[in-house]
Amino acid sequence: MAAPRSIAVVESGGLTVSSGGSRMGMRDEEKAKEDDSPSSKKSKFERFPFSRWEFAAAISVFFVFSTGLFCIYWTMPAAEYGKLKIPRTVSDLRLLKEHLGTYAKDHPAQFILGYCSTYIFMQTFMIPGTIFMSLLAGALFGVIRGLFLVVFNATAGASSCFFLSKLIGRPLVSWLWPEKLRFFQGEVIE
Known part of the structure; x- marks a missing residue:
């Protein structure tokens, strides 16, 4: 040696x-x-994953959507709001079509604006029920107009959901589940 x-x-x-x-x-x-x-x-709350700009952007997106929905529904003509609810079954969809059919014919622009904003809000924040909203568009507006409305709304909602998830989701997942994220990244690389 x-x-x-x-x-x-x-x-x-x-x-x-x-x-x-x-x-x-x-x-x-x-x-x-x-x-x-x-x-x-530092505790988890002291190591908050968002910068002030990201946090402010996320909160402002939610408030802009919520305020827009509130303003649209506040300015709509009076209706029987007790009968209006997001459909969860096909029978709920039929009842909603009957209640909204005359309203959509009397106030088409306001109805389409309300429908589109509701659909985009539900799609952006991943609230269940957009499949029934798609069926409702076909029932109320016909197949062709309903198809174009659904494609536009689904695309706009999915795009805003993607950008919101990219802004908030990545740092949030890294903050809450760093071990699981490293495990899945290792699985993908192999």
């Missing part, structure tokens, strides 16, 4: 490497203890 050689390397932190291995300087030991102490670790 060869004789151990003595090599001395000094870094800015005071780390000295000698013949048998490494020896940490006093400053490095103190830094290591500070990093491991519970008081130096």
Whole structure:
């Protein structure tokens, strides 16, 4: 076996490497203890994943959508609101078509604006029921006009959902589930 050689390397932190291995300087030991102490670790809420700009953008998107829906429905002519609800079954859809059919004929522009904003809001925030809204468009507007309305609304809602998810979703998933994210990234790479 060869004789151990003595090599001395000094870094800015005071780390000295000698013949048998490494020896940490006093400053490095103190830094290591500070990093491991519970008081130096921040809680999850102190390490919030969004910048102020991202958080403000997410809140403002929600409030803009909500305010727009409120203003549209507030300015609509009076109707029997007790009978209006998001359809969950096909029979609910038939009842809603009967109640909205005359309203859609009397106020077509306001009805289409309300329908489109509701559909885009539901699609953006992934609220269940857009399939019934699609069927309702076909029932109220006919197949061709309903198809164009549904394609436009689904595309606009899915696009806004994607951009909102990209803005908020990526940092949120990284913050809440970092181990699972690393596992799935490792699975995809392999």
